[in-house]
Amino acid sequence: MEFKDFAELQSVSTLRQLAKNPYSLIRKDALSPRRISRYRCSTCGFDALYAAQQIDDQVLEVLQKLADEAEVTEKFRAMKSGAVLNFITGHESENRQVLHTACRDIFSDSPLEPEATAQAKEQLARLKSFLADLDNGTLVNEHGQSFTTMIQIGIGGSDLGPRALYHALKRYRLPGRNARFIANVDPDDAAEVLVGLDLSRVLVNVVSKSGTTLETLTNEELMRQAFSAAGLNPAQHMISVTGAGSPMENPAKYVTSFNMYDYIGGRYSVTSMVGGVILGFALGYEGFVEVLRGTNAVDVAAEEPLLKKNIPLLMALLGIWNHNFLGRATLAVLPYSQALVWFPAHLQQCDMESNGKSVSRLGGAVRWQTGPVVWGEPGTNGQHAFYQLLHQGTEIVPVEFIGFRKSQYDNEVMVKGTTSQQKLLANMIAQSLTLASGRQHDNPNKSFPGNRPSTLLVAEQLTPYAMGTLLAIYENKIAFQGFCWNINSFDQEGVQLGKIMASRILSEISSENIGNMEKFSLDAPEISLLEAVGLR
């Protein structure tokens, strides 16, 4: 395995040349049926239709060469096998393995990294038994009643992934089971979640790897006070997911604790106990295992070195084409599925925290663009909101559409001879074609420039398995892009400085430090801003 900087790859200079004259989607017959059927790739139940990208066979060939030069599938295989890939050469770094894939590599007799998978299986067995205790009435509240609501307290990776998947899969909840999420240190977040809730039936799941995350500790304390105020014993209503040996692994304070491991980064932790406990509570153990089955299927399929046969790899390289060579600053992910309402926010985290980097693996500053800004909302809602800019704005935004042939609830209504689901899909197709082809018109305000690229990602139905598949498609796409850009997609040093600064300020204003002020004396700008917002 060799790490070469993006700008040093031969294919990069070829692609720069090709980008001067990209495939035009507005030419007559630019989107022929032959092109549509050729530019279609299938992986684990998803089809990627990418005829509406500004590429041709030659570009695809050189993108393939880029992937080969960067040895992306080798690195991916090494990652899954336990190589230390969370590092920067020549500088202090986390120096860790990257093994979120291990916690779903549970269906094979010979997992790629047996130790991590054994740990995952142990946690899964504990989860299964915990869920059985809830089901069979062994684990109940003070009055012998079952728990009906689980509130997850966590932030970032301990929040967005589980939240996105729970909302995506609410349809498949067990009867009488609900989940809620508290993330923000904003006290109004927790207050709003608690309105009208019967605390006696609530189980709180506190999730923090270190057991020291400020927001999470604050909200945990708030929940403990709420239980006490309701005459309930907090220790009977709280469980935790945390690193082995953290202060949150404490039987005096939690009914039980599950473990998470250093080799799984927060934003990749949905398929560990971070997502497992709450998804298992809501969907049942088998529901969560179905999610794992979907992710694992993609983890295996994504070893395929040919991008035409590997959706995550294909999407990674199409993204690089749009971002680095055609100069598009952002990527919109637009699911035509209301259940995926939180998925763009999760992807935003997973992608931007992974690839929003400026240092190469070799320790130097990058001289090429790394991750784009990722954003999105469900369609058709977005069509009535920001699509104006997508069609006629001066910023060109590549789009990834996501759609399903069948709805989840089958609660259909026929209006004007078509079902809602048909309307949803017809709109998605119409948008993709319109963005690509544009339209000339005598009235310039009714003209559409076209040449705005998109990919359609389509599967049968948003089931737990399909959700796992979709999740792993994006996780692996992000890793592939990081390998191409030769950056470390697995650390997040960029969030540290803000934390340090916030702690300094809080120390200054803390009532615990009165009389000890000189120790934390702040700089002039901080003091000025504190005064401006009324904190001083």
Next chain:
Amino acid sequence: MEFKDFAELQSVSTLRQLAKNPYSLIRKDALSPRRISRYRCSTCGFDALYAAQQIDDQVLEVLQKLADEAEVTEKFRAMKSGAVLNFITGHESENRQVLHTACRDIFSDSPLEPEATAQAKEQLARLKSFLADLDNGTLVNEHGQSFTTMIQIGIGGSDLGPRALYHALKRYRLPGRNARFIANVDPDDAAEVLVGLDLSRVLVNVVSKSGTTLETLTNEELMRQAFSAAGLNPAQHMISVTGAGSPMENPAKYVTSFNMYDYIGGRYSVTSMVGGVILGFALGYEGFVEVLRGTNAVDVAAEEPLLKKNIPLLMALLGIWNHNFLGRATLAVLPYSQALVWFPAHLQQCDMESNGKSVSRLGGAVRWQTGPVVWGEPGTNGQHAFYQLLHQGTEIVPVEFIGFRKSQYDNEVMVKGTTSQQKLLANMIAQSLTLASGRQHDNPNKSFPGNRPSTLLVAEQLTPYAMGTLLAIYENKIAFQGFCWNINSFDQEGVQLGKIMASRILSEISSENIGNMEKFSLDAPEISLLEAVGLR
């Protein structure tokens, strides 16, 4: 009033020169207390702290000149007074007045556009009486019970604004009153909203100006069927907000109907009956009037021609500086308030649909960038998600932070000597300073380049009045930017082509058109994609 293209303004070439060497925020003492106190602007209870923008007095002076050259406050005043500003010269266009401001210009004895304000007052009086009927038991369900839940069916402007404000102000709900929203044509959206709901206590508010919006009609039909299936009479459970004379103004089908007018665009319609009915239901009549009071105060204050004294104008010009002169493609709006969770999505609509344009008012293609991509999530959540890219990515993202000195619920907990609200604000300040100042470090991975600009927007508490203020700050900022770019911010031709294409496809697959296919024969690409997603 004269309409000059952006590129023709004298100040634009001066700003291009100045942008070659923008103010450096990473120099020692770049953020002096003096600068912080000088670069502070107050409007209607909000403070904008903009010391962390890459500007100095000279840049501000030329930005002021730009605003003067583009005659923005004159145009704003003309807009409020009823001038036809929704037009493109020399081409067919909507040719309408732009009068969302009129529906809050109700507190003065001499409104700027008396006719539109009279219509708004008439609708308000009808709303007041309708809400009184709900309160005093005149308007009840089949069993004489009160209505407890209002579901708004609408999409785009009839959804995002009301939804954002409802979530922001949930704290102030009347006892026993709730709201829900169905927008997406995705049948799972409605199905999910209806889970566990007692339909007998539900009042549905269908909102569509034309009365013909496909998504809205579909969801309305779905609700009617749900009422009938529950043995209830749909006509007793539905009201509408629609244009006068639309098919939705039908006493046989709706308990009552309120009116909206052509001179208010969907994305600016929150303060009309589009938001008024559901906000009035949830907060009470006086709560909604407080929102109007806040918006109106800003509408008045925003006539101030000096940007240093006018937050919407200041933010408009700072946005133009970052976007057109420093080349930043996107804008992140990051509220440190969980209640504002839907506000970025509303702004995304309001901003990108208004200013995502490519045609100048004079009818030619623009030769300058118009609106940026707008996105965001609440802090501190985002800090654990995408802030990595904000601090260390290769895309530079200007930020607008929004914060409040007090929480809404006052449900505080002290951890380590500070309250949650203090932690929230301390984090917001820390992020702004860190983005601006950066940090040099021997380890390149722990270095922060800095010079990433932000503004802090701070008010006392998120009340209905403050929410109105915040809304109008952004609405007017967007209008000011459109005046500078010399585009029509009030139409949305860019959404039409996709609609037409979707209708063509739906006609083709509609069961109503079997045997009549040749009439709607589709092009080859459409047919190929229909087959690929299983619609044919």
